[in-house]
Amino acid sequence: MRQALLIVDVQRSFSPPTKLIRSIEELLPHITSVATVERHNESRVPFRRQLDWAPAPDDEALIAADRIFIKHGYSPTPEVIDYLRSLKTERVLVCGIQADTCVLAAGFALFxxxxxxxxxxxxxxxSSVDRSGRLGIALWRHHFGGVVSSYRDLIPERG
Structure with missing residues (x-):
């Protein structure tokens, strides 16, 4: 099955756990990868005005994905979707920060x-509402169905 990995907003502004970064890096050699980085631009998305917080305007991905796309706001850009389509993937695996917001928004866009x-x-x-990610996982199951429990199941056995 042709698949790609979409890594959502694993960047300094969201304080990703080291374990998350290391685990994603372990999977990278086995799959085509695309990452998004959320940057602040108040003229495009009113983070400061509405939430009194914003990601850094110059934040960078902490994961060395094959392709990196900058976005402003929750959802991946049309360029991300177009690129994933160009790969002719049958399935897009999704991981990253804020399972109940940005990751979920990516799921809706991909769906x-x-x-x-x-x-x-x-x-x-x-997100800060549920750092464990359980809420986002439950919402994902409800809306899209597809969930892989462990990234290790995606790594081919050495033989």
Missing amino acids: DAGLSPTLVADLVVG
Whole structure:
């Protein structure tokens, strides 16, 4: 099955746990990867005005994905969706920061584009509402169905 990994907002502004970064890095050699980085631009998304917080305007990905796309706001850009379509993937695996917001928004965008989103449950962290990510995983199951419990199941056996 042709698949790609979408890594959502694993960047300094969201304080990702070291374990999350190391686990994603362990999977990277085995799959085509795309990462998003959320940057602040108040003229495009009113983070400061509405939430009194914003990601850094110059934040960078902490994961060395094959392709990195900058976004402003919760959802991946049309360029991300177009790129994933160009890969002719049958399934897009999703991981990253804020399982109940940005990761979920990526799921909706992928679903609406017909790209079969599947969450990698042990490679997500939730927002400050639920840092465990359980809420986001439950919402993902409800809306999209596809969940892989462990990233290790995606790594081919050495033989």
